[in-house]
Amino acid sequence: xxxxxxxxxxxxxxxxxxxxxxxxxxxxxxxxxxxxxxxxxxxxxxxxxxxxxxxxxxxxxxxxxxxxxxxxxxxxxxxxxxxxxxxxxxxxxxxxxxxxxxxxxxxxxxxxxxxxxxxxxxxxxxxxxxxxxxxxxxxxxxxxxxxxxxxxxxxxxxxxxxxxxxxxxxxxxxxxxxxxxxxxxxxxxxxxxxxxxxxxxxxxxxxxxxxxxxxxxxxxxxxxxxxxxxxxxxxxxxxxxxxxxxxxxxxxxxxxxxxxxxxxxxxxxxxxxxxxxxxxxxxxxxxxxxxxxxxxx
Amino acid sequence: xxxxxxxxxxxxxxxxxxxxxxxxxxxxxxxxxxxxxxxxxxxxxxxxxxxxxxxxxxxxxxxxxxxxxxxxxxxxxxxxxxxxxxxxxxxxxxxxxxxxxxxxxxxxxxxxxxxxxxxxxxxxxxxxxxxxxxxxxxxxxxxxxxxxxxxxxxxxxxxxxxxxxxxxxxxxxxxxxxxxxxxxxxxxxxxxxxxxxxxxxxxxxxxxxxxxxxxxxxxxxxxxxxxxxxxxxxxxxxxxxxxxxxxxxxxxxxxxxxxxxxxxxxxxxxxxxxxxxxxxxxxxxxxxxxxxxxxxx
Numbered sequence: 018x019x020x021x022x023x024x025x026x027x028x029x030x031x032x033x034x035x036x037x038x039x040x041x042x043x044x045x046x047x048x049x050x051x052x053x054x055x056x057x058x059x060x061x062x063x064x065x066x067x068x069x070x071x072x073x074x075x076x077x078x079x080x081x082x083x084x085x086x087x088x089x090x091x092x093x094x095x096x097x098x099x100x101x102x103x104x105x106x107x108x109x110x111x112x113x114x115x116x117x118x119x120x121x122x123x124x125x126x127x128x129x130x131x132x133x134x135x136x137x138x139x140x141x142x143x144x145x146x147x148x149x150x151x152x153x154x155x156x157x158x159x160x161x162x163x164x165x166x167x168x169x170x171x172x173x174x175x176x177x178x179x180x181x182x183x184x185x186x187x188x189x190x191x192x193x194x195x196x197x198x199x200x201x202x203x204x205x206x207x208x209x210x211x212x213x214x215x216x217x218x219x220x221x222x223x224x225x226x227x228x229x230x231x232x233x234x235x236x237x238x239x240x241x242x243x244x245x246x247x248x249x250x251x252x253x254x255x256x257x258x259x260x261x262x263x264x265x266x267x268x269x270x271x272x273x274x275x276x277x278x279x280x281x282x283x284x285x286x287x288x289x290x291x292x293x294x295x296x297x298x299x300x301x302x303x304x305x306x307x308x309x310x311x312x313x314x
Numbered sequence: 315x316x317x318x319x320x321x322x323x324x325x326x327x328x329x330x331x332x333x334x335x336x337x338x339x340x341x342x343x344x345x346x347x348x349x350x351x352x353x354x355x356x357x358x359x360x361x362x363x364x365x366x367x368x369x370x371x372x373x374x375x376x377x378x379x380x381x382x383x384x385x386x387x388x389x390x391x392x393x394x395x396x397x398x399x400x401x402x403x404x405x406x407x408x409x410x411x412x413x414x415x416x417x418x419x420x421x422x423x424x425x426x427x428x429x430x431x432x433x434x435x436x437x438x439x440x441x442x443x444x445x446x447x448x449x450x451x452x453x454x455x456x457x458x459x460x461x462x463x464x465x466x467x468x469x470x471x472x473x474x475x476x477x478x479x480x481x482x483x484x485x486x487x488x489x490x491x492x493x494x495x496x497x498x499x500x501x502x503x504x505x506x507x508x509x510x511x512x513x514x515x516x517x518x519x520x521x522x523x524x525x526x527x528x529x530x531x532x533x534x535x536x537x538x539x540x541x542x543x544x545x546x547x548x549x550x551x552x553x554x555x556x557x558x559x560x561x562x563x564x565x566x567x568x569x570x571x572x573x574x575x576x577x578x579x580x581x582x583x584x585x586x587x588x589x590x591x592x593x594x595x596x597x598x599x600x601x602x603x604x605x606x607x608x609x610x611x
Contacts (some may be wrong), residue, residue: 162529216587234502238600239540242536243536256577278510281560287549298514298517
């Protein structure tokens with residue numbers, strides 16, 4: 018596979034940093050330039066060997082770049098696209114790691130009119146409850162899914178290049194439409210995050226919060242793990258995907274209204290039927306998706 | 315510490331089986347008799363060395379018993395209490411491992427009029443998403459909390475004996491009123507279980523359930539881990555503690571109504587404030603409660 022002479026990573030946190038480390042470990046990149054809003058993560062990424070140099074100048078950073086990865090919170094994608102579009106060479110490929118796709122693609126259409134052939138939207142599905150360059154790992158994407166949502170305007174060669182680089186990071190490639198992507202991840206990722214943030218927020222505001230937390234055990238720990246995630250990143254995802262997320266939240270509120278009615282009636286058999294169906298579905302899925310449970314116990 | 319000549323464990327699953335194994339490992343029990351509804355778990359417990367013998371006869375099982383642990387789903391406590399009360403000796407101590415306490419204590423008052431001095435309600439806080447005697451472990455209670463909710467009628471010596479036996483299993487003892495117990499665990503345990511069962515039930519019933527589950531990742535795995543729990547056990551807990559659980563569910567529905575309004579308005583700053591508060595509270599708690607995270611990643 019052809020090496021990348023120059024890779025530009027915009028946002029050198031867990032996602033961007035791990036992409037850089039994985040390509041470096043695969044021997045597929047000669048030079049990695051980091052760009053970002055704040056100097057501290059860039060300095061940390063430099064010292065950790067995640068990137069080779071820091072740039073504060075878009076024109077210089079993008080000059081001769083073969084690939085640009087945008088790994089910033091999705092709320093920043095519009096500003097970043099606006100900033101880089103004037104400096105992109107005709108052969109530079111741009112991809113992103115945004116957790117939502119319709120909003121990112123809207124920003125792409127707003128700013129990359131001339132370069133749409135080479136702008137390939139994507140989303141690596143990798144847990145991000147730890148953030149920052151110190152959390153980056155060369156093996157983060159091993160056996161993880163990366164969803165590509167190609168544009169009709171994309172050059173198939175650019176899509177193939179993005180696919181092969183993610184595959185070199187160990188990822189398993191999938192393709193979906195942006196609409197389908199945003200609906201699916203509203204259900205299995207964005208809603209659980211919102212629900213976990215909400216539960217912890219509710220309890221943390223109680224007068225007896227300290228007592229409540231002192232009796233919370235491993236079930237609570239796992240249920241709320243995603244509530245430890247990066248607040249700005251999740252603000253952006255929830256705002257960007259709020260239409261799909263609201264549809265999922267409303268479906269869930271209907272489910273809770275049903276369960277609430279069963280509790281009011283003390284309807285044990287109906288509650289057990291729900292729990293039994295959920296328990297079977299969850300365990301069948303988990304045994305298949307995580308053959309050796311990394312959650313221990 | 316004085317050895318138990320004869321321990322009777324009613325319900326030889328994860329909770330009862332682990333208590334038996336822990337006391338045996340501590341060298342504190344001479345003979346363990348298992349009792350239960352179904353022969354299969356009892357046979358398995360016998361073959362695994364969790365118990366020394368199986369009894370199908372309450373009078374024989376309880377004859378000369380020093381301690382009886384009731385480790386059955388809370389919905390069975392009433393029937394079990396009714397069955398054992400006539401056969402209890404004057405010095406036999408009874409304790410339970412029910413996840414709810416007010417309903418268990420109501421059953422205790424219904425059936426143990428003469429023996430209330432020796433019936434000490436308790437609740438070991440140990441993850442129970444795996445069930446059955448094969449899941450039992452001698453170290454399950456190491457550094458786990460056990461909440462005792464003593465009755466006014468309890469003999470202090472009986473309470474002390476129950477406490478010292480749980481302490482010998484490695485547990486850390488706490489005391490609460492049954493009312494406080496049921497409110498606290500509705501918030502930090504029963505509600506998260508209900509929410510996780512509900513989410514998986516909602517998604518599993520969709521036409522595209524298979525697609526949704528195929529894109530669910532480690533965040534979903536952890537959020538839904540408790541939805542893999544024992545349906546009958548959780549039916550009983552939810553029915554028994556439905557008043558406290560409904561209060562917690564309604565508080566949570568208010569929280570979700572607030573988050574829903576923020577999503578409708580696309581109010582990023584307010585969403586971020588919620589997420590930031592939740593994230594800080596969750597991470598401070600988790601770092602303190604689980605100094606080295608066993609969830610990996």
